Amino acid sequence: MIRILVVDNHPIVRKGLELYLNKNVKFKVVGSLSSGIEIFEFVRRHKVDVIISEIDLPELNGITALRAIKKENKSINVLMFSHQPEEIYAISTLKAGASGYLNKDASVEAIEAAIEKIYNGDISLSDKMDKHLHYEDTRKSRSRLFKKLSTREVEVLKLLSIGRKNKEIAEELDINEKTVSTYKARLFKKLNVTNIIDLIHQAKHHNLTA
DSSP states (O other), rough: OOOEEEESSSSHHHHHHHHHTTTTTTEEEEESEEEEGGGGHHHHHSOOSSEEOSSSSSSHHHHHHHHHHHHOOOOOOEEEESSOOOHHHHHHHHHHSSEEEEEESSSSHHHHHHHHHHTTTTBBBOOHHHHHHHHHHHHHHHHHHHHOOOOHHHHHHHHTTTOOOHHHHHHHHHOOHHHHHHHHHHHHHHTTOOSSHHHHHHHTTTOOOO
16 A cells, blocks of 8 residues: 655645545555645654655745655655646756656546556656656767767768768878778767768767768
8 A cells, every 4th residue: 555645735636636546445645734844744753655745835845845855765755746837847856856747737547657656666757758858868868979079080970971981081181091990980989880871870860960
């Protein structure tokens, strides 16, 4: 059974979640609070697995409370359940220690799924936000690879991407062909590719074509 603490400044939201979640034998709402400051004393006195919390809370906002709670109780998973837009607040709440973010326009089925997901150690976000995060992670990872390239390596890569041969690159950059081959080998290694086609694809993907 997953023990849940609901924190929201609107009584109707707290009561609605409590009534709905307690119908599921997997869940038990063990507490219902109206402010962030009340969380600390509650979790000291009661066993809680998941906290469902609004961001906008009186006395202490949800993100500030989240940071403090996670310092003392790393085992408690927090689902931010807010009317605030996910695209603005999801990242900052995850960085603060939350395990998930759900907008209040979500379905009750989505709430149940999110609770189970974060209880099992996963991150819960909307499909749209999840795809955005994966894209950002991939983009940043690739950007880090390209930051490793020297200016000369980037020049060689640009020329390769527009079909220049080793000899032509050597003449254009005023270096010998053997040096061009050395730069190509470095590019293969640094960008983790094994052929010229993939190398050119990487260059085009990052707008490094001339």
